[in-house]
Amino acid sequence: MNKKTTQNEEIMVITSDPFAAGTRGSGLQSLKIDELATNVKVFVQQMGKILETTPGEVGEFSFEEFEINAEINADGTLAMLGSGIHAGTKGGLRFVFRRKAVPDK
DSSP states (O other): OOHHHHHHHEEEEEEOOTTSTTOSOOEEEEEEHHHHHHHHHHHHHHHHHHHHTSOSEETTEEOOEEEEEEEEOTTSOEEEOOTTSOTTOOOSEEEEEEOOOOOOO
16 A cells, blocks of 8 residues: 555544553554544444434423443444543544424424
């Protein structure tokens, strides 16, 4: 593969290993764009299944938006940020899902 082809087919990311305690990044990693795109698609589909069962209202509050932060590990897999991660975490991917506006009748 020549350098131009590699630049078009790969993306450089700073990855994290969610199973390595106390580490945030395992270094600069080259990931194939097609593989990362597939992993993002699967992740979003999984979140879609969760959102399908989420009620539109919770008590007196309407549920309008769902935000998920995910990091990419060394093999390009996406993992949600869970408990134990500091609120100031930067990087990764942020997904925001909003309910479609319902037209007035």
